[in-house]
Amino acid sequence: MATxxxxxxxxxxxxxxxxPLFAQESPYIVTYDHHLEEPGNLxxxxxxxxxxxxxxxDFHAYWMEFEYGATAWWTTEFYLDxxxxxxxxxxxxxxxxxxRLRPLRAEHFINPVLYIEYENITEADKIIKEVEGHDIxxxxxxxxxxxxxxxxxxxxxxxxxxxxxRGWNFAVNPLATKNLSPSDPWEFGYAMGISRPLALRxxxxxxxxCPENFIAGVELYGGLGDAQxxxxxxxxxxxxxxxxxxxPSGWTLRLSPGFGLNDNSHRLLLRWGLSREFSGFxxxxxxxxxxxx
Amino acid sequence: xxxxxxxxxxxxxxxxxxAQQRASRxxxxxxxxxxxxxxxxxxKCNPFANDPEAPAAGGKLFEQHCAECHGxxxxxxxxxxxxxxxxxxxxxxxxxxxxxxNGVVRRGMPAWSKLPEPQRWQIISWLKSLP
Numbered sequence: 001m002a003t004x005x006x007x008x009x010x011x012x013x014x015x016x017x018x019x020p021l022f023a024q025e026s027p028y029i030v031t032y033d034h035h036l037e038e039p040g041n042l043x044x045x046x047x048x049x050x051x052x053x054x055x056x057x058d059f060h061a062y063w064m065e066f067e068y069g070a071t072a073w074w075t076t077e078f079y080l081d082x083x084x085x086x087x088x089x090x091x092x093x094x095x096x097x098x099x100r101l102r103p104l105r106a107e108h109f110i111n112p113v114l115y116i117e118y119e120n121i122t123e124a125d126k127i128i129k130e131v132e133g134h135d136i137x138x139x140x141x142x143x144x145x146x147x148x149x150x151x152x153x154x155x156x157x158x159x160x161x162x163x164x165x166r167g168w169n170f171a172v173n174p175l176a177t178k179n180l181s182p183s184d185p186w187e188f189g190y191a192m193g194i195s196r197p198l199a200l201r202x203x204x205x206x207x208x209x210c211p212e213n214f215i216a217g218v219e220l221y222g223g224l225g226d227a228q229x230x231x232x233x234x235x236x237x238x239x240x241x242x243x244x245x246x247x248p249s250g251w252t253l254r255l256s257p258g259f260g261l262n263d264n265s266h267r268l269l270l271r272w273g274l275s276r277e278f279s280g281f282x283x284x285x286x287x288x289x290x291x292x293x
Numbered sequence: 294x295x296x297x298x299x300x301x302x303x304x305x306x307x308x309x310x311x312a313q314q315r316a317s318r319x320x321x322x323x324x325x326x327x328x329x330x331x332x333x334x335x336x337k338c339n340p341f342a343n344d345p346e347a348p349a350a351g352g353k354l355f356e357q358h359c360a361e362c363h364g365x366x367x368x369x370x371x372x373x374x375x376x377x378x379x380x381x382x383x384x385x386x387x388x389x390x391x392x393x394x395n396g397v398v399r400r401g402m403p404a405w406s407k408l409p410e411p412q413r414w415q416i417i418s419w420l421k422s423l424p
Binding site for chain 2: 022024026033035036038039040069071072073102105106107164166167169197200201202203204205206212248279280283
C-alpha cells in the first residue's frame with residue numbers, strides 16, 4: 001500500500017515544479033480522437049464511474065491517468081485503477097499502459113492513430129474504459145472477494161479514425177483484445193463519438209464561461225463478440241452524452257452520463273473526470289537525471 | 294510489485310522519450326518548412342483579416358496554446374523558434390494556416406487541428422499584427 005502511495009505521490013511532487021497549461025480537451029471518456037498530447041506535456045487525470053448494478057451492489061470505479069506527450073507523434077499513458085462496491089469493499093484493481101502512435105505527418109481526410117495497450121487487471125476492475133467481446137453487466141455482480149481472484153493480462157489494439165470538419169469531430173475506434181492466456185479468443189468492440197465546441201470563434205476576453213470553453217458530444221460504445229461468436233448476441237452497449245469544460249486555469253472538467261441500451265448493460269454509468277495539463281515536464285525530468293535544462 | 298515495475302518502466306520510457314525529443318529539436322529554417330506547404334493551401338485567405346477583434350482573440354489563444362513553446366510575444370523559446378522572423382512575417386496567411394493545422398510533427402510541433410478553424414485564423418490575425 002505504501003508503495004502505491006509513493007507511486008501516486010512522486011508525480012504529484014514533480015508536478016509542483018511544472019506549470020499548468022490551458023488545455024483543449026475533447027469530452028470523450030471512452031472514444032479517442034486523433035489529437036495527441038503536446039510533446040513534453042504531462043496531463044494528470046482523475047476519472048470516476050458510478051454504475052448501477054442489476055442483481056448486485058452499485059459501484060464506484062475510479063482511475064488515475066498520467067498522459068505524456070513523448071513526441072508529436074507518440075503519446076504514452078499509464079493508468080492505475082480501483083473501485084469501491086457498496087456494501088462490499090474497496091480495492092486496487094490493476095494498471096494499464098497505453099500507447100498511441102500517429103503514422104502520418106500531416107492532416108488527411110481521415111486521420112488514423114494506432115493504439116496498443118497492455119492491461120494487468122483483476123476481474124474486479126469496473127472502470128469500463130472500453131466494452132469488448134461479451135462483456136455484460138452481470139460480470140460485475142459477484143462479490144469483490146470472488147472477482148479479485150481472476151487476473152487478466154490483455155493486449156488491446158485499436159485503430160483510431162478521426163476527422164475534424166467545420167468544428168465537428170467525428171471519431172470511430174474499432175478494437176480487438178487478446179487475453180494473453182492462449183485459450184481465450186480475440187474479442188472485439190467499438191466506440192464512436194461526435195463532438196463540437198459550443199462556439200468556434202474565441203472571444204477576446206479571458207473567461208471561464210465563454211462558450212468556446214465548452215465542448216459537447218455524444219459517444220456510443222459496446223462489444224461485438226469474439227472470434228468464436230462474432231456479433232451482437234450477449235453483448236452490452238451504451239449511449240453517453242458528454243461535456244467538457246476547459247477552464248482558463250488549466251483544469252478540464254468532464255461529465256458524461258452513459259445509458260445502457262439493452263438488458264445486458266448497466267442501466268446508468270455516470271462518469272466525471274478532472275484533469276490538468278502541465279508543460280515543461282520533459283525539461284524538468286531531463287534536469288532531474290542530470291541533463292542541462 | 295508488478296505495478297511498481299510497470300511504473301519504473303513507464304518513467305524510464307518517458308525519460309528516454311524526453312531525451313529523444315530534445316535531440317530531434319533541430320532548428321529547421323522557416324523557409325524550408327514554408328516550402329513544403331501545398332500550392333492550394335497557400336492561396337487561402339484569412340476570413341478574419343478585416344475583423345478588428347480577431348488579433349485580440351488570437352493573442353489570447355496564442356498565450357494559451359502556443360506561448361509555451363514559442364514564448365510570450367512569439368519571440369521564441371527553448372522549444373520553438375521565434376515567429377517574428379522575416380520569412381514568417383512575410384509568409385501568406387494560408388501558408389501559416391497550413392503549418393498550424395498540420396504541425397511539423399517530426400520536428401516536435403504538433404498539429405493544431407483540434408482548435409476550430411476560426412480560432413486558428415484568429416491566431417494568424419494576431420501573428421500578422423505583430424510589429
